[in-house]
Amino acid sequence: MSRVLLDNESDTWSRACSLILLGFICYALPWSVFAAQQTEASLLRIQGSNTIGAKLGPALVKGMLEAQGYSAISLQPGSVENEQKIVATSDKGQAVTVDLAAHGSSTGFVGLRDGSADIAAASRPIKDAEVASLANLGDMKSRDAEQVIAIDGLAIILHPSNPISSLRTDQLAQVFSGEISNWEQLGGPPGEIHLYARDDNSGTYDTFKELVLSANGKSLAASARRFESNDKLSDTVSSDPQGIGFTGLPSIRQAKALAIASGESQPMLPTRTAIATEDYPLSRRLYLYNSPNQSKPWVNALVNFAHSPRGQAIVAQNGFISQTVSAVKVSPTNDMPDAYQQLSTDAQRLSVNFRFAEGSADLDNKALRDLNRVMDYLTVHDKLHQKVVLAGFGDPKSDPARAELLSKLRAMAVRRELARQGVIFKDIIGLGDVLPVAANDSEGRIKNRRVEVWVY
Incomplete structure (x- = not known):
């Protein structure tokens, strides 16, 4: 019996010593280190x-x-x-x-x-x-x-030595489906075209497939080499004189970007203004979902920070296009309607377009936030009274007068929202289906149905 008691006492003493030692260690360690280890999450x-x-x-x-x-x-x-x-x-x-x-x-x-x-x-x-x-x-x-x-632009990239400067989206579809397989068919030097594409999990690939391949009834050629990383794809293209690929705007790196046309639009390079307004045919939005x-x-x-001026500055610093509103001077061209040429001569265009939810007359989620961004710009730059023109655009209708009316109604929808916050407009105009920025297919119609903001 005495031995059992002795053993129990020994165990108790050992446990007591262990607790004392643990307490000493915890006391000796810097509290910040101990807390950090215990609360890391x-x-x-x-x-x-x-x-x-x-x-x-x-x-x-x-x-x-x-x-x-x-x-x-x-x-x-x-x-x-x-x-x-x-x-x-x-x-x-x-x-x-x-x-x-x-x-x-x-x-x-x-x-x-x-x-x-x-x-x-x-x-x-x-x-x-x-x-x-x-x-x-x-x-x-x-x-x-x-x-x-x-906002990001999906850049079509070539080796810097390739002389081709622009392609249409239907030509891109033929190239990436393998129907056009030699650069000579596009007016370039003879040589097999090497295709580079993002992998199936990629939103970059989804965007390219939707805007280029599926829109033209094509599928990606099996010969295309696939990449999980934008940067690795770009670096591979820039080292292959016969290569062509697609990537996000910040990953152009050493490659050469092409000007792209869609439908009746003029070829556009992925410039900051063309992407900010989403006029560039392969522009796209970057999202967070929760x-x-x-x-x-x-x-x-994180969502609130990303929308804040500081967050949008980080967007720009990382090579993407921020949603911060600025005024841009547009040079008038002969293909512009008279009213639009006058705007280009006398006013400046804001770097935002209002667009609408698919199949709806309601502004989409981006446009709802852009209302606040535009109001901030107009307030800071003293443009609230008789200094703003809204220009509405749309897709073709059998009756041109109906297309013009619908485009003006879109502009009036934006006017209604901004007028509630005190904006008094100089003019509201509807320009119908002129100056398309995309082909008038299902996706293109959404891009063509837009409202521009001009300021004097």
Whole structure:
């Protein structure tokens, strides 16, 4: 019996010593280190587009954390290619992380569905099938769920030595489907065309497929070499004199960008103004999507920061086109209607177009936010009274007078919203189907139905 007691006493004494030692260690360690180890947590999990996730996403997260008072912010590579971890420390010594995986837009929506992501980054709008699969999270096409954070141009790139300077979207479709396989067929030097494309998970590929291939009834040739990364694709094209590829605007790098025409539009280079107004045929929006039914403070913090002037400055710093409104001088040309030539001569165009939800007379989610951006510009630059002209455009109708009327009604819809905030207009005009920026197919009609803002 005495031995049993002795053993129990020994165990008790050992446990007591262990607790004392642990307490000494905890006291001796710097409290900030101990707290950081115990409170490290993932604030946000972002999955999706490589176009966003490679540089822009981490930069926006870093800016948001700085704005929230975090310090010692660092980017660390993940264990898998195209994954990153943003690590920061609060003023109380708490370590936090944001996990970012950039394997393509479709993977972001999968992450929302299976609960492994808080935000889906996408370089294309959400598809109807994805909306249906995420119905339990709320209306994923609503303003609370869909956030346009930047505008990008899908650049068609060649080797710098290639003499071809412009192509139509139907020619691009023939090239990437393999129907045109030699540069000589396009007026270039003889030689086989080498195709480079993003992979199937990529929103960049989805955009190219929708705007170029599917719009012309084509499919990507099996011979195309596929890439998960924009930058790697661009670097490969710029080292191949017979190569052609497509990539996001910040990834043009050393390659040569082509001017692109769609339908009756004039060939346009992916310039900042043409992309900001979304007139460039291969312009596209970059999105963040989140559940409107699940309000998470850090999700809201990132969304609000991305929309803020500081967030949009980061967008521009990373090579994308911000949504900050500016005035641009447009040179008049002979193909412009008289009223539009007069505007070009006497006024400046704002770097934003108002567009409408598909099949609707309502402004789309981007336009609803652009109302505030335009109001801020007009207020700061003293343009609220008799200094604004709205010009509406549309798609062709069997009766030109009807096309003109509908285009003016679109301008009146924007007028109604801005007038509520005190804008008194100089004029409202409808120009019908002139000056198209896209072919008048299903997607092109949406782009052609637009309202421009001009200021004196």
